[in-house]
Amino acid sequence: MVRRSRYLDRLIAFQDTDLIKIVTGIRRCGKSTLLDMMRDYLAQQGVPAERLLTFKMESLEYAGITDYLTFYRMVRERIDGIDHPYLFFDELQNVEGWEKAVNSLRVDLPCDIYVTGSNAFLLSSELATLISGRYVEVKMQPLTFGEYLDFRSIDAVAAEGLGERVELVSKTGDRLNSNTVLEQYITYGGMPFLAHDEPRRELCRDYIRSLYQTIVARDILSRVTRRGRGAITKRDVLERLCAYLADNISNQTSVNTIVGTLNESAGGKTNASTVSAYIDALEETYLFTKVKRYDIKGRKLLKTGGEYYIADTGIRSYLDGYRGSDSGRMLENVIYNQLVFEGYEVFCGHLRAGEIDFVAIGGGSDRKYIQVTERIDAEATRERELRPLKLSTLGKIPDSYEKILIVRDGDHPTDIDGIRIVGAVDFLLRNKITRG
Numbered sequence: 456m457v458r459r460s461r462y463l464d465r466l467i468a469f470q471d472t473d474l475i476k477i478v479t480g481i482r483r484c485g486k487s488t489l490l491d492m493m494r495d496y497l498a499q500q501g502v503p504a505e506r507l508l509t510f511k512m513e514s515l516e517y518a519g520i521t522d523y524l525t526f527y528r529m530v531r532e533r534i535d536g537i538d539h540p541y542l543f544f545d546e547l548q549n550v551e552g553w554e555k556a557v558n559s560l561r562v563d564l565p566c567d568i569y570v571t572g573s574n575a576f577l578l579s580s581e582l583a584t585l586i587s588g589r590y591v592e593v594k595m596q597p598l599t600f601g602e603y604l605d606f607r608s609i610d611a612v613a614a615e616g617l618g619e620r621v622e623l624v625s626k627t628g629d630r631l632n633s634n635t636v637l638e639q640y641i642t643y644g645g646m647p648f649l650a651h652d653e654p655r656r657e658l659c660r661d662y663i664r665s666l667y668q669t670i671v672a673r674d675i676l677s678r679v680t681r682r683g684r685g686a687i688t689k690r691d692v693l694e695r696l697c698a699y700l701a702d703n704i705s706n707q708t709s710v711n712t713i714v715g716t717l718n719e720s721a722g723g724k725t726n727a728s729t730v731s732a733y734i735d736a737l738e739e740t741y742l743f744t745k746v747k748r749y750d751i752k753g754r755k756l757l758k759t760g761g762e763y764y765i766a767d768t769g770i771r772s773y774l775d776g777y778r779g780s781d782s783g784r785m786l787e788n789v790i791y792n793q794l795v796f797e798g799y800e801v802f803c804g805h806l807r808a809g810e811i812d813f814v815a816i817g818g819g820s821d822r823k824y825i826q827v828t829e830r831i832d833a834e835a836t837r838e839r840e841l842r843p844l845k846l847s848t849l850g851k852i853p854d855s856y857e858k859i860l861i862v863r864d865g866d867h868p869t870d871i872d873g874i875r876i877v878g879a880v881d882f883l884l885r886n887k888i889t890r891g
């Protein structure tokens with residue numbers, strides 16, 4: 456197993472505390488493997504195997520365990536006589552009222568609890584209330600580009616004499632074309648199962664199709680109905696909505712715009728409340744995330760508009776039929792996911808002079824304004840991408856935080872009018888470079 460240190464270190468930091476450790480994220484992003492890593496770590500620390508108990512709740516072994524009382528009794532029976540057990544519950548969202556049982560286990564006996572779930576309803580407001588202040592959430596994503604290289608045994612090394620530039624080296628010592636490897640990552644995504652070898656389209660397509668159908672059928676159509684909420688029953692509407700959001704990643708949109716487009720394309724009568732409910736369901740599976748607009752000059756969130764980004768660009772490629780369209784917006788999606796991985800709170804910025812792709816706000820005084828483009832070779836492209844970031848514009852940014860233009864490929868300077876210009880590969884790997 457390739458160690459995913461950012462997440463594993465977080466679990467280790469909360470080991471043997473009273474807090475329930477809850478790992479959330481889209482299906483197949485590595486949550487179960489993370490629990491296995493934590494279990495292996497504990498074993499290496501000398502914890503006996505009999506104290507390490509894993510419950511994979513999607514196994515047929517637990518098919519009859521659907522309510523919290525049955526679940527609680529089953530666990531108590533399994534751990535009877537074991538001193539300070541470590542309990543790993545995988546995909547626990549299928550147990551109705553799971554939080555009551557887990558909280559009771561936490562209260563009733565000394566134990567250390569780890570939970571995974573593939574749906575944000577796992578921590579919806581009414582459920583989180585019971586365990587409020589008693590859990591820590593570890594939000595997991597598909598592989599970042601840096602993690603993807605780890606899985607493929609590719610090293611990122613500083614290019615000699617080229618400042619921030621990065622070179623990629625295979626495990627056999629061969630220099631690789633960094634743009635080619637990045638293109639493979641953008642096209643086929645960062646699902647761990649697919650990242651160990653050179654990507655093959657047929658394998659990737661079949662795997663992503665299975666993942667997508669599982670999210671639609673199991674996590675949305677069946678789950679929302681079983682939870683007693685507004686039922687998601689119109690599969691055709693749901694899939695057309697997925698296709699629309701995937702086709703419009705990084706574009707400003709609204710529920711009313713989506714309703715109009717769906718009705719126009721299918722001659723249906725979808726309404727705003729239906730579309731809102733279906734978008735909520737998609738967000739709960741972590742498939743899409745809405746990014747709010749931020750008024751840079753007024754320093755406030757705007758109530759209207761927003762953009763959607765997809766959890767994994769490989770899913771977007773599948774929904775797009777691998778046409779390779781909108782590569783610039785696919786790169787934007789990758790940059791967004793990277794910023795979230797690094798712990799930034801990310802917004803799309805608004806100025807009178809234009810839109811800023813990302814306002815990334817970290818801790819303390821850490822803030823970045825970021826634009827993403829494929830090339831800036833042509834003068835017209837250069838001016839279009841830089842204009843919103845220039846301090847001399849009418850709606851100038853009223854502070855001196857770092858301003859970055861990320862460029863996919865082509866030759867470019869490192870600075871224009873105080874704006875840092877950096878290659879996409881170099882930006883994505885800036886915290887990972889091995890220096891000689």
